[in-house]
Amino acid sequence: xxxxxTTALVTGGSRGLGLASAEALAESGCDVVLNHFRDxxxxxxxxxxxxxxxxxxxxxxxxxxxxxxAARAMVQKAADMLGxxxxxxSNAGICRFTPxxxxxxxxxxxxxxxxxxxxxxxxxxxxxxxVERGKGGRIIFTTSVGAFRSNATQAHYCATKGGLHLLALxxxxxxxxxxxxxxxxxxxxxxxxxxxPQSRDEASVKPWVAAHVSxxxxxxxxxxxxxxxxxxxREADYVNGTTIHVDGGWNAQL
Numbered sequence: 001x002x003x004x005x006t007t008a009l010v011t012g013g014s015r016g017l018g019l020a021s022a023e024a025l026a027e028s029g030c031d032v033v034l035n036h037f038r039d040x041x042x043x044x045x046x047x048x049x050x051x052x053x054x055x056x057x058x059x060x061x062x063x064x065x066x067x068x069x070a071a072r073a074m075v076q077k078a079a080d081m082l083g084x085x086x087x088x089x090s091n092a093g094i095c096r097f098t099p100x101x102x103x104x105x106x107x108x109x110x111x112x113x114x115x116x117x118x119x120x121x122x123x124x125x126x127x128x129x130x131v132e133r134g135k136g137g138r139i140i141f142t143t144s145v146g147a148f149r150s151n152a153t154q155a156h157y158c159a160t161k162g163g164l165h166l167l168a169l170x171x172x173x174x175x176x177x178x179x180x181x182x183x184x185x186x187x188x189x190x191x192x193x194x195x196x197p198q199s200r201d202e203a204s205v206k207p208w209v210a211a212h213v214s215x216x217x218x219x220x221x222x223x224x225x226x227x228x229x230x231x232x233x234r235e236a237d238y239v240n241g242t243t244i245h246v247d248g249g250w251n252a253q254l
Contacts, residue, residue, distance in 0.1 A: 188247025227246050
C-alpha cells in the first residue's frame with residue numbers, strides 16, 4: 001500500500017497505539033511528528049530510534065490536545081515542520097477506570113477535553129489546511145469497541161469514543177468532496193500503558209479472553225499497524241466514514 005503523501009501527524013504518539021501508528025507510517029516512508037503531553041524524554045528517545053531505523057524525519061511536539069489554542073497551534077507547527085500534512089491520526093486519549101457514581105466533574109471534563117474535544121480541535125485545524133492545499137488527505141481516529149457499547153468503570157471513556165465515531169461520520173460526509181477521507185480504528189482490549197495493571201491480571205484476563213476473543217489473546221499495539229497503513233493509503237481512496245475493528249473478534253459477539 002502506498003501512503004497518501006509523505007507527511008504525518010500522530011497525537012498521543014510517544015507510546016502505546018500512537019507510537020505503533022507512527023512506526024507504521026515512518027516504515028512506509030513518511031516523515032512523522034509525534035505529539036505528546038509532558039512525555040518529552042520518551043518522545044525524544046522514540047524519535048531518535050525511529051529516525052535511525054527508517055531514515056525519515058521524526059520530530060516531537062509537546063502539547064495538550066484538550067486545550068484548543070495549544071492543539072491548533074501544535075497542528076500548525078507540525079505542518080510548518082514537515083511542509084504540510086497529508087495524514088493525521090488523532091489518537092491521543094486517556095481512560096481513568098472509575099465507577100460511574102464516583103466520576104467527579106474534573107474527571108469527566110478531562111476525558112471530554114482529551115478524548116473528544118481534542119479530536120475536534122486537531123482534525124478541524126488539519127482539515128482546513130488540507131482543503132486549502134487542495135491535494136486531499138487522510139484523517140484517522142482511534143475510537144474503541146467502547147464506541148458501540150459501554151463497560152463498567154468506563155462510562156465516561158466510552159461516551160467520548162462514541163462521540164468521536166459520530167464526529168468522524170459527519171466529517172466524512174462533508175470532506176469527501178475535497179479528497180479527504182475520514183475513518184476510525186476501533187481497538188478492543190489492547191495491552192498498553194493505560195490498562196497495564198488490568199492486562200497483567202491473568203486471573204481476570206484468561207476467562208475474559210476465552211469468552212470474548214476468538215483469536216485467543218489480548219491485542220498489542222503492533223496489531224494496529226495494518227489498519228493504519230490501509231486507511232492512510234492511496235488505495236483506500238473509496239473508503240470513507242467507516243470503522244475497522246481491531247479487536248480479535250470481540251465486536252462480532254456484540
